[in-house]
Amino acid sequence: MLARSLRKIWRLGIKELWSLARDPVMLILMVYSFTGGVYMAATAQPDTLSKAALSIVDEDRSPLSLRIRGAFVPPQFLAPELITLDQADERLDRGRATFVLVIPAGFQRRVLAGRDAALQLNVDATRMSQAFTGSGYIQQIALGEVRGFLQGVRMQAVPAIDLAVRARFNPALTPSWFGGLMEMVNSITMLSVILTGAAMIREREHGTVEHLLVMPVAPLEILLAKLWSMAAVVLLATLVALLLILRTLLQVGVQGSILLFLAGATLHLFATTSLGILMATVARNMPQFGLLVILVLLPLQMLSGANTPRESIPAGLRELMLLAPTTHFVELSQAILFRGAGLDVVWTSFLALLGIGGVLFGLSLARFGSVMR
Numbered sequence: 001m002l003a004r005s006l007r008k009i010w011r012l013g014i015k016e017l018w019s020l021a022r023d024p025v026m027l028i029l030m031v032y033s034f035t036g037g038v039y040m041a042a043t044a045q046p047d048t049l050s051k052a053a054l055s056i057v058d059e060d061r062s063p064l065s066l067r068i069r070g071a072f073v074p075p076q077f078l079a080p081e082l083i084t085l086d087q088a089d090e091r092l093d094r095g096r097a098t099f100v101l102v103i104p105a106g107f108q109r110r111v112l113a114g115r116d117a118a119l120q121l122n123v124d125a126t127r128m129s130q131a132f133t134g135s136g137y138i139q140q141i142a143l144g145e146v147r148g149f150l151q152g153v154r155m156q157a158v159p160a161i162d163l164a165v166r167a168r169f170n171p172a173l174t175p176s177w178f179g180g181l182m183e184m185v186n187s188i189t190m191l192s193v194i195l196t197g198a199a200m201i202r203e204r205e206h207g208t209v210e211h212l213l214v215m216p217v218a219p220l221e222i223l224l225a226k227l228w229s230m231a232a233v234v235l236l237a238t239l240v241a242l243l244l245i246l247r248t249l250l251q252v253g254v255q256g257s258i259l260l261f262l263a264g265a266t267l268h269l270f271a272t273t274s275l276g277i278l279m280a281t282v283a284r285n286m287p288q289f290g291l292l293v294i295l296v297l298l299p300l301q302m303l304s305g306a307n308t309p310r311e312s313i314p315a316g317l318r319e320l321m322l323l324a325p326t327t328h329f330v331e332l333s334q335a336i337l338f339r340g341a342g343l344d345v346v347w348t349s350f351l352a353l354l355g356i357g358g359v360l361f362g363l364s365l366a367r368f369g370s371v372m373r
Contacts, residue, residue, distance in 0.1 A: 012225030042180030062108035196276035255340035271325035271357035
């Protein structure tokens with residue numbers, strides 16, 4: 001009896017895969033989300049400085065000004081272009097430079113004499129993300145070079161105590177590591193809900209579900225077939241994104257076990273695919289399902305800790321989000337992929353996903369049975 005039921009679930013799942021293969025829109029969405037979407041989220045971080053255009057007006061032509069000019073290097077800045085003061089406004093007006101740093105004549109002489117010495121920084125503030133971040137970068141770099149120059153000239157004693165800052169898990173503070181991995185995590189949630197719910201809505205609109213219900217197939221077998229087939233597709237896409245896009249193309253340093261992460265993703269997919277079926281039984285057609293997806297997925301992803309730390313969320317809302325599968329999946333994903341955590345650290349998240357998935361699956365099964373009667 002069990003073997004017959006498993007064969008039915010297997011064959012119904014194969015039918016779901018064939019239905020997905022004949023849906024070009026879903027295929028394009030899935031391929032883009034786990035390839036181009038992950039790559040762009042990793043490389044286009046608006047809060048970080050990358051390849052900013054910097055021009056320098058060096059009227060001092062001193063060893064100190066030469067040292068400052070050589071301190072601006074990729075990837076934060078493009079190679080600085082040396083211009084005259086008359087060209088500064090034109091560079092900014094034409095958008096050929098985001099920053100123009102002016103080193104006045106006599107700058108080194110004033111620094112060595114201990115007098116006030118000023119640098120002028122002109123910023124194209126229409127490029128807001130780079131303007132705000134880049135101004136701070138340039139100030140820190142220029143002041144650091146001046147301090148280093150003075151220390152070498154005056155032979156100042158090195159302080160007995162120094163603060164050494166070491167970044168764990170992402171030593172170079174590369175933004176693509178965090179952005180790419182979190183985009184992949186968000187895509188897993190989004191695609192699992194959309195693929196499963198859209199498959200259910202499509203069958204209702206075409207009358208396929210009614211045909212299945214008059215056949216010797218139980219509602220439980222129908223739901224399990226949808227769950228395993230859509231979860232297998234998303235898991236395969238996740239593996240491609242993780243190995244091909246993140247590790248190979250973007251050189252993201254994945255610290256932990258990929259198999260352990262896929263095991264956690266499987267439990268998360270159990271919960272989210274059940275959520276997709278539950279939402280599909282509430283919606284009457286595809287447009288309603290699309291609106292419902294927006295209302296449900298946006299809060300789940302924004303408040304899960306994927307974009308901002310959970311500590312910054314208000315206390316009541318933070319505790320409420322413990323009922324969402326995305327919270328536990330983001331937590332275990334960051335622990336495994338960023339910090340190399342093992343099962344002894346993430347077992348509570350695994351258990352929470354299993355419990356949430358069981359509740360959602362039970363609700364979707366009850367709702368499916370009542371709607372299809």
